[in-house]
Amino acid sequence: MAFKIIETKFIGGYNFLKDLPKDYPQIALLGRSNAGKSTLVNRLCNRKSLAKTSKTPGRTQEFNFFEVTYKANDELKKFHLVDLPGFGFAKFSKVKQNALSKNIVNYLTSDLPLLGILLLNDSRRTPKEDEFAIQKLCFNYNRFLQIILTKIDKLKKNDIKKQKEIISKCYNLEADDVLLSGNGIDVNLIWNRIFEAGYLE
Numbered sequence: 001m002a003f004k005i006i007e008t009k010f011i012g013g014y015n016f017l018k019d020l021p022k023d024y025p026q027i028a029l030l031g032r033s034n035a036g037k038s039t040l041v042n043r044l045c046n047r048k049s050l051a052k053t054s055k056t057p058g059r060t061q062e063f064n065f066f067e068v069t070y071k072a073n074d075e076l077k078k079f080h081l082v083d084l085p086g087f088g089f090a091k092f093s094k095v096k097q098n099a100l101s102k103n104i105v106n107y108l109t110s111d112l113p114l115l116g117i118l119l120l121n122d123s124r125r126t127p128k129e130d131e132f133a134i135q136k137l138c139f140n141y142n143r144f145l146q147i148i149l150t151k152i153d154k155l156k157k158n159d160i161k162k163q164k165e166i167i168s169k170c171y172n173l174e175a176d177d178v179l180l181s182g183n184g185i186d187v188n189l190i191w192n193r194i195f196e197a198g199y200l201e
């Protein structure tokens with residue numbers, strides 16, 4: 001489908017599910033703390049610092065909403081990109097970690113207009129229980145799930161294919177099912193996959 005991103009803007013950060021906007025369809029970025037979620041929001045929106053990135057893991061604890069206006073079939077439409085809090089941040093107390101995971105699970109299983117999840121996986125790490133739990137939830141709740149390997153520029157050329165194969169296998173997927181993100185990687189491949197999935201029209 002032909003589409004064009006017209007405008008992107010930050011709407012707000014929210015702590016409680018009850019406060020989340022529900023006026024437009026949502027696509028959420030999910031992944032371990034420091035996986036590169038906010039960086040990918042900026043790449044997708046072609047902006048330097050729309051979403052705050054950080055070298056210190058565990059900074060984003062809010063649900064950050066970005067409004068994306070796009071043109072498809074000569075019509076202007078909108079959806080929300082949602083930068084979710086990172087999970088599995090070891091420095092948080094167990095109580096805080098549990099509260100954050102609960103918030104994420106409640107969101108994934110809510111009746112909000114959540115069309116799909118981009119699950120970010122650092123390309124140097126294999127997925128663990130948390131990632132598999134999210135994959136299973138998405139399957140059970142019929143949410144479109146796209147795995148994205150991040151920080152590809154940190155890998156040697158020869159290791160990219162290898163990591164793609166190893167990590168996709170962990171998720172029980174084919175190597176080409178997973179997409180890549182990193183400095184110098186064309187972000188349009190991710191946009192294409194989102195629009196191809198047919199949830200946004």
Ligand SMILES: Nc1nc2c(ncn2[C@@H]2O[C@H](COP(=O)(O)OP(=O)(O)O)[C@@H](O)[C@H]2O)c(=O)[nH]1
Pocket residue numbers: 031032033034035036037038039040052053054055057058059060086150151152153154181182183
């Ligand atoms: N080299 C490289 N660094 C990245 C990439 N994506 C994120 N980072 C860095 O990883 C750190 C965490 O990124 P951030 O987007 O804040 O992760 P988040 O916690 O998942 O939102 C920051 O220092 C980023 O600059 C990437 O594709 N390549």
Ligand SMILES: [Mg+2]
Pocket residue numbers: 037038039052053054060083
């Ligand atoms: Mg972040």
